[in-house]
Amino acid sequence: xxxxxxxxxxxxxRSGKKEVFPGDIVVCDVDGVFVHSPWFFLSYxxxxxxxxxxxxxxxxxxxxxxxxxxxxxNRYANDLLExxxxxxKYGFKHLYDMGTGNGHIxxxxxxxxxxxxxxxxxxxxxxxxxxxxxxxxxxxxxxxEILLSGKAWxxxxxxxxxxxxxxxxxxxxxxxxxQYVLGTVGADGALMKSIDFSGSYIHSLSVYQRMIFxxxxxxxxxxxxxxxxxxxxxxxxxxxxxxxxxxVYNDPDxxxxxxWFVDVSKIEPMIACPPRPALTERVADxxxxxxxxxxxxxxxxxxxxxxxxxxxxxxLRGRTIxxxxxxxxxxxxxxxLKEMQRKGLIEFFTELGAIISPPYCGxxxxxxxxxxxxxxxxxGTHPRNQPxxxxxxxxxxxxxxxxxxxxxxxxxxxxxxxxx
Amino acid sequence: MNTIIRxxxxxxxxxxxxxxxxxxxxxxxxxxxxxxxxxxYDKEFPTKVKPGDIIVAGRNFGCSSSRPAARALKFLGVAxxxxxxxxxIFYRNTWNIGVPILECPGITKMFSKGDEAEVDVSTGFIxxxxxxxxxxxxxxxxxxxxxxxxxGMIEWVKSRRDQYDTLK
Numbered sequence: 001x002x003x004x005x006x007x008x009x010x011x012x013x014r015s016g017k018k019e020v021f022p023g024d025i026v027v028c029d030v031d032g033v034f035v036h037s038p039w040f041f042l043s044y045x046x047x048x049x050x051x052x053x054x055x056x057x058x059x060x061x062x063x064x065x066x067x068x069x070x071x072x073x074n075r076y077a078n079d080l081l082e083x084x085x086x087x088x089k090y091g092f093k094h095l096y097d098m099g100t101g102n103g104h105i106x107x108x109x110x111x112x113x114x115x116x117x118x119x120x121x122x123x124x125x126x127x128x129x130x131x132x133x134x135x136x137x138x139x140x141x142x143x144x145e146i147l148l149s150g151k152a153w154x155x156x157x158x159x160x161x162x163x164x165x166x167x168x169x170x171x172x173x174x175x176x177x178x179q180y181v182l183g184t185v186g187a188d189g190a191l192m193k194s195i196d197f198s199g200s201y202i203h204s205l206s207v208y209q210r211m212i213f214x215x216x217x218x219x220x221x222x223x224x225x226x227x228x229x230x231x232x233x234x235x236x237x238x239x240x241x242x243x244x245x246x247x248v249y250n251d252p253d254x255x256x257x258x259x260w261f262v263d264v265s266k267i268e269p270m271i272a273c274p275p276r277p278a279l280t281e282r283v284a285d286x287x288x289x290x291x292x293x294x295x296x297x298x299x300x301x302x303x304x305x306x307x308x309x310x311x312x313x314x315x316l317r318g319r320t321i322x323x324x325x326x327x328x329x330x331x332x333x334x335x336x337l338k339e340m341q342r343k344g345l346i347e348f349f350t351e352l353g354a355i356i357s358p359p360y361c362g363x364x365x366x367x368x369x370x371x372x373x374x375x376x377x378x379x380g381t382h383p384r385n386q387p388x389x390x391x392x393x394x395x396x397x398x399x400x401x402x403x404x405x406x407x408x409x410x411x412x413x414x415x416x417x418x419x420x
Numbered sequence: 421m422n423t424i425i426r427x428x429x430x431x432x433x434x435x436x437x438x439x440x441x442x443x444x445x446x447x448x449x450x451x452x453x454x455x456x457x458x459x460x461y462d463k464e465f466p467t468k469v470k471p472g473d474i475i476v477a478g479r480n481f482g483c484s485s486s487r488p489a490a491r492a493l494k495f496l497g498v499a500x501x502x503x504x505x506x507x508x509i510f511y512r513n514t515w516n517i518g519v520p521i522l523e524c525p526g527i528t529k530m531f532s533k534g535d536e537a538e539v540d541v542s543t544g545f546i547x548x549x550x551x552x553x554x555x556x557x558x559x560x561x562x563x564x565x566x567x568x569x570x571x572g573m574i575e576w577v578k579s580r581r582d583q584y585d586t587l588k
Binding site for chain 1: 434435447448479480483486488505507511513516517561563574577581587
């Protein structure tokens, strides 16, 4: 009998079962719930009526500062007011308000996620918790019920695996590798599965860079994006998490439903073309189309870490932003902003004439600012470019900080290797 | 409980994202979302869809954002969704909202826009009443059927209020 995947083992541990198999229905204790827009679950609670409290006010994390750094209209300001009142009423312990930044990154940075436990979120990128070897999945509408019961049901998913070896060439980074993987696996290549990222490459990355893979797992259809913890994971969690973590590994004889093997050294700068994140091309090919960019955005859950801004600075040093392009810099969190400040990156981008925003998730979805005019094109390090998000005709391209920076210099989509 | 649904079919392709079912800015307003729902893929849909109609779609229906997009479809009266496969979050959300969604590989070859479909939600048995062909969808799990029978997640919670120590 083959061994179990880490996902199966975590779901067994948290549902009190000796072992579980793909297809089993389990009900797990939930160790944390992330919500950025509590007005949804609060309205469902109103419909249910008689809500005394949530299952554990220490396990709900409210990232009010995720979609907006400040409200851009009165309706949003009033929604935030209601959220703060509810937090006081129900005693929610963790409220990250205006300017605190991207909620997905905060969940990890502030120690709300630990290896071996189960997390849910009212946002699709709740697959990110897998970057710390936890089981994390989006449950959206259902969060209202999970907050009352403290438990969530799952159909145990089969696990598929992507193994990445070697190191990338100059000008290629984790975002490119993740985009390549997304293009290879496809928009539904991991549908309803747990996707496991392994290999020497992923274990050479910082938690900030490896989280890109867990985040993009949802764009592959996966319900979670798991990375086996290592020393880097432990070092990240130590000093942050409030309770002990439990490292869970895939059994050595575990059989994955499907496997992909990637030689990272062969990957070139990659780009996602509109209208889908999985529409993957080489930047070198798209560059030939001479696509002008009006807005270049470095930020978002997949591109707002200190390392991302350092990569952009590498390209921009000694150069200028194209006069027809706006370069927007959105640090992921306050901790990231402070580190950027210490490293002189804020001064650097200010001198350059970039537009520096307070931390939040940025113009990935237009909840705040950064709207585009008709026919304008944006290139960004964020994860999504579908119709109905930003509602533009020009199109949204997704790429690495190197590529976005190079495109900001030339005013059009540009292969960053020209500058390195 | 009668678990058989009959209705007129609307067809859609692969990778229809949730944002196109419920556009950003309409998340909290199913009535507003309904006005443009799926119009990116079928301009007629928002104005011509009738309560009781059934959606037949390709792979990965409802993918991308985790917003409760099916609230727009419920507002329009869509009675069921039959698809080759569904986005994982959309699947959970849609059952919880009270709209049955069943996965059936090959379903898109079986239906044309305007056909009459019949589905037994509890067994997953599907029939094209216009052509006579049949198919077997994956049978929904008891947990989801229970919530659907109650009228969706909120009604289900209300019906078992005494099981929660967090509720009066």
